Amino acid sequence: MTIDQILDNLYPLPEVSRQILKKYIVEVSFPKGHILLRADRIEKNIYFIKQGIVRAYAQTGDSETTFWIGKEGSAVISMKSYVSNQKGYEDIKLLENCLLYELDSKKLQMLFDQDIHIANWGRKLAEQELVKTEERLISQQFLTATERYKELITNNPDFIQRVPLGYIASYLGITQVSLSRIRASIR
Template sequence: MTIDEIINTIYPLPDSSRQSLKKHITEVSYSKGSCLMEALKVVPYIYFVKKGIVRAYASTEDNDITFWFGSEGDTVISMKSYVEDKPGYENIESLEDCELYKLETAHLKELFNKDIHIANWGRKFAEKELIKTEELIISRQFKTALERYKDLMKEKSHLLQRVQLGHIASYLGITQVSLSRIRAEIK
């Protein structure tokens, strides 16, 4: 996806505001397995995925628990770092070679003070991130693993061909054996 498409998906900006924002965005590449964000560290930037897949996870003593996937067009952010300038909870790694757009949070916040359109864009961005989080929590609390898998098939089927089954199972909150049973049941 182009950065213009991503910006406009969040909230359409007048051309002059979009150009001001784009002046602070750079393209970066990461190879598969790279750590984009590390838990317990302040992350002073956000990414937008041009190409590739990333996952957010939390580590426990026994394993990593995947709780989010991002792909083309998605925003990669540590909300705690973005909002409070404090260390985030999550690790974010690339699951494929990735091309990303990078924006430093400090530059974005400066633009909020200078341009009301960009400030509104930032508000819409934060609102959309909040809704994604709310949907994830509700799904985890009220849906079965089978329902969550069917939702994943419907909403992000491309992940099923591009992401290891272990990460998918972790995201669904089940074992790989249970995931195999669900997949067999659906076929």
């Protein structure tokens, strides 16, 4: 996915504003297994996935709980760092070799003060991330595990080939055995 497509999916910018913002975005690559964002740190960068897939998880005792999976076009962000300049609670790990667009948060904040269109773009980014979080919370509270799995494969069918089933089970809030039963019952 190109940076222009990603920017437009969030909020179409006038060409002058788009070019100003793009001056601060650099393409970077990291290998599978790299931890892009770390818990208990104030993260200084925002990323957008050009190519690849990542997962966000939190440590819970001796295990990890996956609560978000992102792929091409997704923003990879610690909202707590972005909004409040506070330490985040999540680790974000690359599940594939990834090409990413990197944007320094402080430079973005500076651009917010200089360009109302970029400020509106940043607001839309935060709003869209809030809606995704709300949808995820509602799904976890009101849908059965089977309904959550069906929703996942409807909206992201490629996850089944690209994400280990253990992470998918964790994301759905079920055991891997339960996921296997659900998958067998749907076939």
